[in-house]
Amino acid sequence: MDTALILQPTKPQRGGIGGPSTPATTEPLAVRGVLITIALVFLGVFLGAPLAVVFAEAFAKGTAAYWESLREPDALAAIKLTLLTAALAVPANLVFGVAASWAIAKFDFVGKSVLITLIDLPFAVSPVISGLIYVLLFGLQGWLGPWLAAHDIKIIFAVPGIVLATIFVTFPFVARELIPLMQAQGNEEEEAALSLGASGWQTFRRVTLPNIKWGLLYGVILCNARAMGEFGAVSVVSGHIRGLTNTMPLHVEVLYNEYNFVAAFAVASLLAVLALVTLAVKSAVEWRYRRELKRGGATPGPGGPA
Amino acid sequence: MSGTRIWASLLGFGLISILPSIGAGADITLLNVSYDPTRELYREINEAFAKRWQAKTGKTVEIRQSHGGAGKQARAVIDGLEADVVTLAQAYDIDEIAARAGLLPADWQKRLPYNSSPYTSTIVFLVRKGNPKGIKNWDDLVKPGVKVISPNPKTSGGARYNYLAAWGYALQQPGGDEAKAREFVTKLFKNAPILPTGARDATNTFVQRGIGDVLLAWENEALLATKELGKDKFELIVPSVSILAEPPVAVVDKVVDKRGTREVATAYLQFLYSDEAQQIVARNHYRPRVEAAAKAAGVEFPKVKLFTVDEVFGGWNKAHKAHFASGATFDRIYRPGR
Numbered sequence: 001m002d003t004a005l006i007l008q009p010t011k012p013q014r015g016g017i018g019g020p021s022t023p024a025t026t027e028p029l030a031v032r033g034v035l036i037t038i039a040l041v042f043l044g045v046f047l048g049a050p051l052a053v054v055f056a057e058a059f060a061k062g063t064a065a066y067w068e069s070l071r072e073p074d075a076l077a078a079i080k081l082t083l084l085t086a087a088l089a090v091p092a093n094l095v096f097g098v099a100a101s102w103a104i105a106k107f108d109f110v111g112k113s114v115l116i117t118l119i120d121l122p123f124a125v126s127p128v129i130s131g132l133i134y135v136l137l138f139g140l141q142g143w144l145g146p147w148l149a150a151h152d153i154k155i156i157f158a159v160p161g162i163v164l165a166t167i168f169v170t171f172p173f174v175a176r177e178l179i180p181l182m183q184a185q186g187n188e189e190e191e192a193a194l195s196l197g198a199s200g201w202q203t204f205r206r207v208t209l210p211n212i213k214w215g216l217l218y219g220v221i222l223c224n225a226r227a228m229g230e231f232g233a234v235s236v237v238s239g240h241i242r243g244l245t246n247t248m249p250l251h252v253e254v255l256y257n258e259y260n261f262v263a264a265f266a267v268a269s270l271l272a273v274l275a276l277v278t279l280a281v282k283s284a285v286e287w288r289y290r291r292e293l294k295r296g297g298a299t300p301g302p303g304g305p306a
Numbered sequence: 307m308s309g310t311r312i313w314a315s316l317l318g319f320g321l322i323s324i325l326p327s328i329g330a331g332a333d334i335t336l337l338n339v340s341y342d343p344t345r346e347l348y349r350e351i352n353e354a355f356a357k358r359w360q361a362k363t364g365k366t367v368e369i370r371q372s373h374g375g376a377g378k379q380a381r382a383v384i385d386g387l388e389a390d391v392v393t394l395a396q397a398y399d400i401d402e403i404a405a406r407a408g409l410l411p412a413d414w415q416k417r418l419p420y421n422s423s424p425y426t427s428t429i430v431f432l433v434r435k436g437n438p439k440g441i442k443n444w445d446d447l448v449k450p451g452v453k454v455i456s457p458n459p460k461t462s463g464g465a466r467y468n469y470l471a472a473w474g475y476a477l478q479q480p481g482g483d484e485a486k487a488r489e490f491v492t493k494l495f496k497n498a499p500i501l502p503t504g505a506r507d508a509t510n511t512f513v514q515r516g517i518g519d520v521l522l523a524w525e526n527e528a529l530l531a532t533k534e535l536g537k538d539k540f541e542l543i544v545p546s547v548s549i550l551a552e553p554p555v556a557v558v559d560k561v562v563d564k565r566g567t568r569e570v571a572t573a574y575l576q577f578l579y580s581d582e583a584q585q586i587v588a589r590n591h592y593r594p595r596v597e598a599a600a601k602a603a604g605v606e607f608p609k610v611k612l613f614t615v616d617e618v619f620g621g622w623n624k625a626h627k628a629h630f631a632s633g634a635t636f637d638r639i640y641r642p643g644r
Contacts, residue, residue, distance in 0.1 A: 140386035140407060149386065157387040239387040240372045241337060254373070257506045258345050259534040 054272050057265035069255075069263030070270065077243040078251035078267065081159065085234075085247060086227040089166040093223050097174025098216065102208070104175075105182030106190065116179070122171045130168050131236025134161055157239030162247065165233040170223045177219030178212055185211055214289040218282065225278040229271060332356075332368035334570055339389035341376035341399075341463060341553070342506045343527045347590040348393070354586060355577045359570065367570055375504040376463040383409065383558065390562050390571040393555040395463030397421070398622040400556050409560045423552035424578035425592040428612055429464075429471045431543040432512065432521040432528040439519045443545045444475040447520060448493040455518035457508040458501035459629075459636050465501070465508075466630060468522040471549035473629075474618045478547060492639040513540070524551070525607075529591035550612040 027035075059066055069075060100119060104112060122130060136142045138155040148155060155161045189211070193203040209216075231249040238245045246254060248271055255264035340348060352369040359367045372379065372387070376395035383389045384407040394400055397415055404412050415422045433441050439452050447454050457465035469491060476482050476490035500517070502508040505524060509531050512521035520543075521528070532540045555575050562568040577583050584599035593607055594600055600607060619625035629635045 135385050138386075139384075141384060145386060154386075154388070156385065157382065239382055240374055242371050244370060257342070257373075257510070259531075 051272060054265055054269050057261055058269040060265075061262050065262050066266050066269075069260075069266040072263065074243045074246070075251060075263065075267055078246045078248050079270070081162070081246070082228050082248040084159070085163050085166050086224055088163045089170055089227045090220060090224050092167050093170055093174050094216070094220055096171070097178060097219060097223075098212075100175045101178035101182050102204075104179050105185075106187055119172050119175050122169050127169050127230065127232030128236055131165050131233035134165055134168075134237050156237045157241070158245060161237040162234050162245060165237045166227050166230055169230050169233050170226045173223035173226065174216065174219035177215050177222070181212055181215040182208075214285060214292075217285050221278055221282050221285065225275060228274055332366040334365060334367045334567060336367065336369045336390040336567060336571055336574060337372065337388060338369055338391050338393055338574075339372045339379050339383055339387060340393040341379060341395045342373055342504050343464075343524055343530070344393060344553075345371070345373050346530065347526075347587065347592060350586045350590065351578065351583055354582055355574055358577060358582075359573065369574070375461055377461060383407070388561050388565070389558050390565065390567050391555060391557055391575055393553065395551075395553050396466070396622055397552070397554050398626055399463065400554055401623070403558070409558050410556055411559065414556045415554060417557075418555065418575060419579060420595050421552055422554045422556060423595075424555060424575075424583070425553065425587045425594055427524050427526050427551045427553070427592050428548045428610060429467050429522060429551070430525045430528050430548065430610075431545065432523055432531065433519065433541050433543055435539055435541060437541055437543065441520050441543055444472055444490075444547070447472070447522075448490060448497060452497050452520065453499055453518040454494060454497045454520055454522060455508055455512045456495075456498055456501065456522040457505055458503055461503045462505055462508075464505035464524050464527070465522075466625075467524075467549050467551050469495075469629065469636065470615060470619060470625060471522075471547075474549055474613050475545070475547050477618065478613075488635065488639065495640050525593070526591035533591075544608040544610050547611045547613065550614045552614070 026032075070079075100115065103109070104116060134156055137144055138148060138161065139145050140149060155164070189207050190203050193207045194200075198206065229249060230247075231253075234247055235250055235253075238247070238250055240246060240250060240254070242254065248267055252264050252268045252271070255261075255267065338348060338352075348369075348371055352371070355369065356367050359365065372382075372389070374382075376399045379387075380392070380394060380399040380402050383392060383403050392400055392403065400410070400414060401412070404410050404414060418424070431441055431447075433439070439449075440446065441452070446452065456468045459465040459469045472491050472494050473487045476487035477484075479486070500511065502511050505527055508521060509523060509527055512518050513531050513535050523531070525542075528540075528542055532542065555578065557568065557571045557575060559568075562571045578587075579595065581596065581599060581602070584594040584596045585603040587594045588600040588603040588605040591605075594603075615622055615625055619628070627634065
């Protein structure tokens with residue numbers, strides 16, 4: 001709980017972004033210049049250059065080759081599978097995240113700290129291990145494998161396994177975003193609603209949800225980005241069947257290993273575009289939220305940059 | 307953009323993506339679980355077989371492919387990846403499937419001609435253009451200052467062949483014995499700065515990243531890499547002696563019986579021995595069993611004295627126990643950084 005409170009973002013204060021800066025709190029010009037240069041060079045080398053390489057390689061043989069490699073049936077199947085996985089994993093984690101953070105922030109119960117620790121588990125465990133857990137559980141030699149095989153239910157090396165593994169690795173995103181937010185908000189508004197005669201569901205829908213919607217949206221965006229980009233866990237449970245169980249990141253690896261660099265980078269560039277869209281939406285959400293804050297809403301904002 | 311609209315667009319985005327994924331479209335589908343360097347080979351084989359099968363039965367068949375390191379692929383089949391046929395690097399991999407999961411009988415190798423391996427390959431050297439280190443034979447690999455790239459024998463089938471080929475060569479030298487062979491292979495792996503996990507990894511390390519002086523590789527892999535990535539950058543060196551690799555194929559009985567695909571799966575593997583398929587094999591740089599097929603395809607393979615794992619090491623099971631099992635010879639001779 002303590003860590004959760006520390007994670008809570010600080011509200012813009014003096015000297016913060018958007019706040020008025022005074023000479024007393026500003027570094028000398030030279031120091032600022034050096035720091036900014038270091039930051040920009042770092043960004044350029046580690047973010048800008050790779051991104052440029054992805055697009056340069058993708059278009060190395062012209063736009064026709066680029067589109068051709070994206071229209072190829074296996075690539076289309078990979079794109080669809082990635083979108084399907086995200087479309088299933090994100091809502092599942094949205095429901096779970098809201099439920100878990102609601103329980104943790106608004107109620108006291110035995111085992112609460114255990115639940116908080118468990119939510120963080122996927123962050124702590126290597127994704128490969130997350131995938132192996134499912135193989136050991138649902139694999140033919142695993143605990144449930146023989147029963148599943150007898151009833152002809154396919155989990156691993158099929159779409160359900162990929163979705164399950166993705167849900168597991170993206171588990172903490174929504175909950176981690178909401179818990180500090182809800183804890184900071186406290187119970188007063190809900191208590192007021194209840195004492196005025198609202199039902200539990202009404203309270204949640206009319207009071208809690210509006211208060212957390214920006215944080216929730218932020219969590220969903222992060223969750224979605226990871227769900228689309230996950231490689232390790234999905235690689236273990238996928239079986240790598242072309243056109244069937246290859247997600248976009250896996251398909252990139254397959255193409256690269258086939259010396260098909262244009263196609264590999266074309267699919268990679270699509271992933272990069274998805275990431276850029278995610279960043280844009282995220283920034284839009286933050287901007288919207290700050291505006292709302294300025295208009296007088298006093299609820300603490302979504303995590304990340306304040 | 308209002309909050310509601312954001313939610314609506316997110317929802318719409320989700321719904322679009324739940325559109326049914328592309329159906330197979332074919333009457334029958336087969337899954338061929340294979341190892342790394344056969345991607346290009348089976349793409350061509352599958353097309354040819356689908357045509358043949360349609361001409362013969364009027365039914366369309368689509369063969370799906372899964373590729374990866376041989377050990378990893380065998381493990382996936384053991385864990386339930388529903389392969390109708392497996393086409394892996396070594397008999398040992400399929401033996402594991404038979405032993406651990408019982409998906410096919412232990413004597414599977416007797417069911418098709420030539421120990422169930424319709425094509426062979428061998429280990430050769432790929433060097434940089436002009437052969438700056440003057441590498442001609444196995445002896446040149448253990449010279450000081452030569453950087454050898456080979457995948458890791460613990461994870462890669464191809465690397466085990468590299469290792470055994472070097473061992474076999476040392477044994478066959480005048481005065482060669484187990485101790486000499488061991489010393490030779492120890493020196494060889496001392497010259498290996500890194501051990502990538504798979505054959506394709508190793509090729510990419512050598513070819514793309516430009517690391518190392520010589521790549522120990524499958525002949526088919528080395529030929530493909532030179533073809534795809536520039537004839538003018540690399541040279542293929544064939545040593546005096548090398549090892550015969552017999553990548554085996556098998557129908558996975560339990561899977562085909564469950565899916566009702568035994569007939570087509572069997573026909574698929576038998577097709578590999580046909581003249582048409584053997585020519586495809588030769589064009590994809592594997593050595594065909596039917597020698598005339600190489601000529602017909604206009605491909606010439608360099609002559610090299612080949613020995614088999616059975617002749618020199620008494621079979622894969624023995625070789626594995628003596629050399630690659632946990633704590634066996636390889637673990638004892640390979641000390642990274644020394």
